[in-house]
Amino acid sequence: MVSKLDRFLLALVLLIGSVSCSDRGPIGDPSVDPDKEIALDVTMIYSDSAIIKFVISSPVLEKYDDQGVVVEEFPKGLRIDFYDDQKRVNSWVSAKYALRRASEGTMVLRDSVVLQNETGDRLETSALTWNELEKTITTKKFMRMIQGTTRDTLFGTGFKANIDFTNFQITNFSGRKKYSELSEGL
DSSP states (O other), X not given: XXXXXXXXXXXXXXXXXXXHHSOOTTTTOTTSOTTOEEEEEEEEEEEETTEEEEEEEEEEEEEEEETXXXXXXXXXXXXXXXXXXXXXXXXXXXXXXXXXXXXXXEEEEEEEEEEEETTOOEEEEEEEEEETTTTEEEEEEEEEEEOTTTOOEEEEEEXXXXXXXXXXXXXXXXXXXXXXXXXXXX
């Protein structure tokens, strides 16, 4: 004779067996990398001595180990707001893709990179490297900069600036268009 306890235990074993054998989402999905952490709608706040230095916002963050180096990949793009000592955003940068190696203090931004400061100076390029330790932003690619006060446009290949984009150098300057010249063609 089978007792109620035996029936209960048998039902419990069958239930556990059926749940453990079913495919319930990412577990067992071969497209999911088990060595990669994935986060959605991310906001990362970086501070030094309780003063915010920069904030990274992104729809997707993938974090993984690459030969002992922690890599943060932003495959859907990001925006970084840089703060001054008065807790105001003094510049920002956005891109459609970025890869950060925190231990090396570098981030490479690619695809539709835009850097802008509080005075309205705007840099547009296809790739940019941010060195967190040196507090510099550089590119060897073609760049266009629209000056916020005059609206003049500068062109060149190669660029280096400080993090708030107030001091900059164009390596291979190739031209300048005054705003008045640009608006005459419209």
